[in-house]
Amino acid sequence: MNSVASIFKFGYQCVFSVVLFLTILTGCGGSSSDSADPSTTDEITDDPSITDEIAITNDGGSFTLSSKAIKNTLGVPLSSTCDAAGDSSLFQFSWSNVPEGTESYALIFYTIINPDDGVDFSNDLSYKSYYVVYDIDGDISELAAGATGGGTVATNGKGLNAYDPPCSAGSAENTYVVALYALSAESGSSLGLSAASDILDLTTAIENSTLESSSLTLTRIRYNPSENDDHVPTSVPSDCITKSAAFDAYSEFVSVSCDSDSITVTSNYSTPYLSQLDDDKLNVGISTWIGRATVPEEVSWDIPLQPTYLSSVSNNIIIHDPIGFTVDGVPILHYAMEATANEVADPSEAYSARDTLTTGQIDQCGGHGANGEAYHYHYAPVCMLDTHDLSQPVAYMFDGIPLYFGTGGGAPIEGDSDVNYGGGRYTDLDYRPAAVRAGTASLDACNAYDVHGDGSEYVYYTTKERPYTIGCFRGEADQINSPQQPPPNWDTDHLVTDGVTFGQDVMLTDYDTMTYGGQELFFIEITPLATNTNITSGKVALMMWRQLTEGESDYSSSDNGSFLHCRALN
Numbered sequence: 001m002n003s004v005a006s007i008f009k010f011g012y013q014c015v016f017s018v019v020l021f022l023t024i025l026t027g028c029g030g031s032s033s034d035s036a037d038p039s040t041t042d043e044i045t046d047d048p049s050i051t052d053e054i055a056i057t058n059d060g061g062s063f064t065l066s067s068k069a070i071k072n073t074l075g076v077p078l079s080s081t082c083d084a085a086g087d088s089s090l091f092q093f094s095w096s097n098v099p100e101g102t103e104s105y106a107l108i109f110y111t112i113i114n115p116d117d118g119v120d121f122s123n124d125l126s127y128k129s130y131y132v133v134y135d136i137d138g139d140i141s142e143l144a145a146g147a148t149g150g151g152t153v154a155t156n157g158k159g160l161n162a163y164d165p166p167c168s169a170g171s172a173e174n175t176y177v178v179a180l181y182a183l184s185a186e187s188g189s190s191l192g193l194s195a196a197s198d199i200l201d202l203t204t205a206i207e208n209s210t211l212e213s214s215s216l217t218l219t220r221i222r223y224n225p226s227e228n229d230d231h232v233p234t235s236v237p238s239d240c241i242t243k244s245a246a247f248d249a250y251s252e253f254v255s256v257s258c259d260s261d262s263i264t265v266t267s268n269y270s271t272p273y274l275s276q277l278d279d280d281k282l283n284v285g286i287s288t289w290i291g292r293a294t295v296p297e298e299v300s301w302d303i304p305l306q307p308t309y310l311s312s313v314s315n316n317i318i319i320h321d322p323i324g325f326t327v328d329g330v331p332i333l334h335y336a337m338e339a340t341a342n343e344v345a346d347p348s349e350a351y352s353a354r355d356t357l358t359t360g361q362i363d364q365c366g367g368h369g370a371n372g373e374a375y376h377y378h379y380a381p382v383c384m385l386d387t388h389d390l391s392q393p394v395a396y397m398f399d400g401i402p403l404y405f406g407t408g409g410g411a412p413i414e415g416d417s418d419v420n421y422g423g424g425r426y427t428d429l430d431y432r433p434a435a436v437r438a439g440t441a442s443l444d445a446c447n448a449y450d451v452h453g454d455g456s457e458y459v460y461y462t463t464k465e466r467p468y469t470i471g472c473f474r475g476e477a478d479q480i481n482s483p484q485q486p487p488p489n490w491d492t493d494h495l496v497t498d499g500v501t502f503g504q505d506v507m508l509t510d511y512d513t514m515t516y517g518g519q520e521l522f523f524i525e526i527t528p529l530a531t532n533t534n535i536t537s538g539k540v541a542l543m544m545w546r547q548l549t550e551g552e553s554d555y556s557s558s559d560n561g562s563f564l565h566c567r568a569l570n
Contacts, residue, residue, distance in 0.1 A: 062097035062099075062212075063095065063096075063097050063098065063099055063182055063211075063212035063213070063214045064095060064096050064097050064214055065093060065094075065095050065178075065179075065180050065214035065215060065216055066093060066094055066095065066096070067091055067092060067093040067094070067216065068092055068093075068094075068275060068276035068277050069091035069092050069093075069145070069275050069276075069277055069386070070091070070093075070216065070218065070275070070387075071273065071275055071387050072252065073249050073387055074216070074217070074218050074219060075218060075219060075220055075386075075387035076091075076166060076176050076218045076219070076220040076387075077091050077275075077386040077387060078220075078385060078386050078387070078425065078426070079091070079145075079386055079423075079425040080145075080165060080166070081165050081166050081167065081220065081222065082165040082166065082167035083167075083222070083224075083428075083429065084165065084425060085409075085410070085424055085425055085426060085427040085428045085429075086424070088163070088165040089145045089146030089163055089165075090109055090130075090131055090143075090145065090146065090163055090178070091145055092142070092143065092144050092145045092277070093142070093143060093178070093180075093216070094141055094142035094143070095141055095142075095180055095214060096141065098141065098182055099182050099211040099212045100211075101184050101211060102138050102182040102183065102184070102211060103138045103183060103184055103185060103186045103187070104134070104135055104136055104137070104138045104151075104183045104185055104186060104187045105136035105137075105138065105149070105151070105180055105181060105182060105183060106133065106134040106135075106136065106151075106180070106181040106183060106202055106206055107131065107132070107133040107134075107136060107143075107151070107178070107179070107180050107181075108129070108131065108132050108133075108177075108178070108179050108199055108202065108203070109129075109130045109131040109132075109163075109176070109177070109178045109179075110127045110128060110129045110130060110157075110176070110177055110199060111127060111128045111130070111166065111174055111175060111176045111177075112126065112127055112175045112176075112177065113125060113126055113127060113128070114126070115175045119177075121199055121200040121203050122200060127199075128157045129156050129157040129164075129198065129199040130156055130157065130163065130164045130165070130166060131153075131156060131163045131164065132153070132154040132155065132156060132197070132198065132199050132202055133148055133149075133151040133152065133153050133154065134151055134152055134154060134191060134193055134197075134202055134206075135150070135151045135152050135187040135188065135191075135193075136148065136149040136150065136151035136187075137149045137150040137151070137187065138183075138186075138187070146163070150187070151187075152193070152194075152195060153195070154193065154194075154195060154196075154197045154198060154199075154201070154202060155195065155196055155197060155198045156198075156199075157198075157199075161195050166220065166222070167222070168220075168221075168222040169224075170222075171221055171222065171223055171224075171228075171230040171231070171391075172221065173219050173220070173221045174219065174220055174221070174222075175217065175218070175219055176217070176218045176219065176220065177215055177216070177217050177218070178215060178216050178218070179213055179214070179215035180213065180214055180215070181206055181210050181212075181213045182210070182211045182212050182213070183206055183209045183210060183211065184209045184211055185206070185209040190209075191205045191206065191209070192205055193205055221389060221391070223390050223391060223431070225430060225431050225432075225434070225437070228434075229433055229434050230391070231390050231391040231431055232433045232434075233391075233402070233404070233451065233459055234451070235451065235457060236307060236401065236402065236451065236457045236458070236459060237393075237402060238305055238306040238307070238400075239305060240258035240263060240305065243258075243263050243305060243396075243400075244256045244258070244263065245392065246327045246392040246393045246396070246402070247265065247327050249327075249388075249389065249392075250273055250327055250328040250329065252268075252273075253267065253268055253269060253273050253328045253329050254266060254267050254268065254327070254328065254329040255268070258305065261304060261305060261306075262302045262303060262304055262305060263302070263303055263304075263305055263400075264300055264301070264302050265300065265301050265303070265325065265329065265396075266298065266299070266300040266329075267298065267299050267300070267325065267328075267329025267330070268298055268329065269296040269297070269298070269329065270296060270297050270298070270299050270329055270330055270331065270374045270375060270376075271294060271296050271330065271374070271375050272326070272328055272330050272365060272367075272375070272381065272383060272384060273328040273384060274365070274383050274384070275383075275386065275387075277423075278423075279364065279383070279422070279423025279425065280365065280383045280386075280423070281363075281364070281365075281510065281511045281512070282294055282363055282365060282367070282369075282375065282511050283363050283368070283369070283508045283511040283524050284363055284364050284508055284509060284510060284511055285362075285363045285364035285419035285421075285507070285508065286360065286361065286362065286363050286368060286507070286508040287360035287419075287505075287506070287507045287508075287529065288359055288360040288361045288504050289361075289502070289504055289506055289508060289526075290361075290504070291502065292368070292369045293369055293522070293524060293543065293545055294368075294369035294374065294375040294511075295369065295374050295375075296374065297374045299329075299331070299374075299483060300483070301322075301325055301398070301482050301483055302481075302482055303324075303396055303397075303398055303399070303400045303482060304399070304400035304475075304476075305400065306400065307399050307400040307401050307457075307458075307474075307475035307476075308399075308475055308476040309455070309456070309457070309458060309474060309475050310473070310474055310475060310476065311455070313347060313444055313445045313446055313472055313474070314472060314473075315344050315345065315346050315347065315472065316344070316472055316473050316477070317334055317344065317345040317347075317470075317471070317472050317473060317479070318342055318343070318344060318345075318479050318480075319333075319334045319336055319337070319338040319343045319344070319345050320333075320338040320341070320342070320343070321333070321479045321480065322376065322398070322479065322482075322483065323397055323398060323469070323470060323473075323477075323479065324395050324396055324397035324398055324403065324469075324470075325395060325396065326377065326381050326384065326394055326395040327392070327393060327394060327395060327396070328381075328384060330367070330375060330376060330377060330381065331374075331375075331376040331377070332376065332377045332378075332381075332395055332397075332403075332469055333376050333377070333378055334378070334467070334469075334471075335351070335355055335356055335357060335378045335379065335466060335467055335468050335469070336351035336354045336355060336356070337351075337354045337356060337361070338354075339354065345471065345472065347445035347446060347467065347471035347472045348445060350466055351466075355466065356368075356378040356379075357378065357379055357412055357468065358412055360419075361378075362377075362378050362379055363419075363508065364383070364419050364420065364421055364422065364423065365377075365381065365382060365383035365421075365422070366378065366379030366380055366381055366382055366383070366408075366421060366422075366468075367379070367381070377469070378468065378469075379408065379421065379462075379468045379469070380394070380405060380407075380408030380409070380462035380463075380468055380469065381394055381395065382408050382409040382421050382422030382426055383422060385405060385409075385422065385425075385426050385429075386425065388405070390404075390405055390431050392404075393459075394462070395469070397460065397470060397473065397475075397477065398473070398477040398478060398479055398482040399473045399474065399475030399476055399477035400475060400477075401448070401458055401459060401460060401473075401474060401475050402459050402460065403459075403460040403461070403462065403469060403470065404431065404459060404460065404461050404462070405429070405431050405461070405462050406430065406431055406432040406436075406443075406461030406462050406463055407429065407430050407431075407432065407461075407462065407463050407464045408421070408422070408426065408429075408462045408463065408464055408468070409421045409422035409424070409425065409426035409427055409429070409464075410422070410424055410426070410427030410464070411424075411427075431461075432449075432461050433449060433461075436449060436461075441453070443461055443463065444474075445471050445472060446458075446460070446467075446470050446471050446472040446473065446474050447460050447461055447462070447463055447467055447469065447470045447471055448460050448470070448474040449461055458474040458475070460474075502526050502528075502532075502534055502535060502541060503528075503532050503533070503534040503535075505528070505529045505531045505532045506526050506527060506528055506529060506532055506535070507526075507527045507528075507529060508524055508525065508526060508527075509525045509526075509527045509540070510523075510524070510525035511523070511524050511525070514544070516544060519546060520546065521544040521545060521546045522544065522545050522546060523542045523543065523544040523545075524542070524543045525540055525541075525542055526540060526541045526542070526543065527540045528540070
């Protein structure tokens with residue numbers, strides 16, 4: 001094993017290790033005496049900094065249904081609705097504590113028209129059925145998105161043997177249920193069902209063979225920008241109650257307080273609120289890597305409650321410094337990399353050679369961990385979209401003006417990156433105001449939209465094209481003093497030092513946690529590109545790290561400006 005040590009400042013203690021494996025699947029060039037194979041004794045686990053997998057147990061029983069796609073807010077993922085890019089499907093889920101004697105499973109997915117009245121499958125007015133599957137293999141414990149587990153797809157509410165994605169006509173909140181039944185009936189004809197059977201036929205047929213059932217009750221509000229502007233703000237939030245509303249769904253990650261003039265938002269982690277799906281993993285997709293890892297840190301920001309709008313577009317963004325933060329507490333920076341200290345962005349210039357997106361420097365979620373800001377975005381925060389209320393801002397800029405999702409995700413419009421941002425789930429979405437989509441109004445060089453057409457209020461929208469988030473402030477902003485304390489700041493230029501060099505011509509292909517050497521560690525998987533000469537072709541390297549705890553050797557608490565040592569693992 002080769003290890004590295006690094007030093008950084010501002011309040012975080014950790015240990016780092018770079019492990020160079022010689023195996024085909026997890027290997028990097030080196031001598032066999034330095035190799036280690038974690039596959040026989042160590043385990044990759046889900047990242048605890050990402051949303052815990054949601055699990056619901058039915059009626060006090062032990063049979064448990066869970067999903068990596070569902071966050072704590074219990075929202076139906078957008079990718080399972082009619083607004084998804086391409087063909088949508090029911091989200092992934094798995095189950096545990098299967099009752100003894102289970103021979104097969106049945107699955108239903110439906111909406112309850114009036115949740116207060118419950119559901120009656122004999123009354124078509126009380127529900128709508130989207131998916132009905134029976135004879136699912138009794139030996140499996142997980143269904144990938146869209147999978148049937150060998151089962152038969154019965155008839156949904158439209159009379160089709162297929163998945164019918166929810167597609168609410170209005171913008172009211174709807175309640176949805178996915179239920180899984182563990183059955184003593186063997187797969188085959190024992191239930192007397194056929195592809196022509198519907199949800200009532202199935203629930204009636206399985207009454208006597210149901211051992212246990214488990215369900216997830218979810219909600220979603222659908223906005224349909226092709227039909228109306230229900231999601232478009234008619235004014236800018238400018239008091240504590242209306243400005244705080246965007247943060248309510250993320251209270252586990254951020255806290256909010258106000259005084260008469262400003263709102264203070266504290267991020268508990270400064271890392272995004274994500275599902276556990278592979279498409280939402282941080283770091284994955286970076287192909288121009290500067291050797292840094294994502295480290296959580298508490299950070300606070302102050303922004304004005306009432307924006308003070310500027311009369312015109314101007315050059316007023318310092319490229320290197322944060323320009324705002326997402327409603328789940330992650331900093332946002334300008335899309336370009338600075339060329340000189342304190343460089344000010346010109347919104348009329350396309351920084352194509354320094355664009356973090358087109359040069360492969362950001363991950364599939366639109367950000368990276370880099371110089372001094374822990375994880376931060378340079379692009380629309382696409383990985384939070386699956387369950388975000390799209391009538392609410394995705395971020396606030398330091399001028400107090402909200403940033404809404406307009407467009408973003410999918411493959412870059414230009415450049416060599418082949419990353420499908422957001423897993424391609426949001427490629428077709430366009431939540432810009434109807435007038436902008438129709439070409440009768442436009443976003444200015446700041447990506448700002450004139451809400452009333454008279455310059456009295458502005459909001460921002462994300463775009464697939466530069467500047468992606470904002471190109472300049474349309475209100476008075478204080479980039480330097482809005483953060484209440486400095487974010488974590490690495491002292492070295494690169495985390496990976498001391499003779500261990502991966503080279504920048506790599507692709508980061510995984511990020512998660514694992515148990516290695518009896519310790520729980522974060523890791524990044526590093527796959528060499530064709531031009532890389534530092535990692536043996538066909539093999540990969542892992543960089544692993546963890547946070548030190550009080551009482552361990554080299555642990556220290558710190559005030560701003562002091563240095564903390566990250567020692568190598570032995």
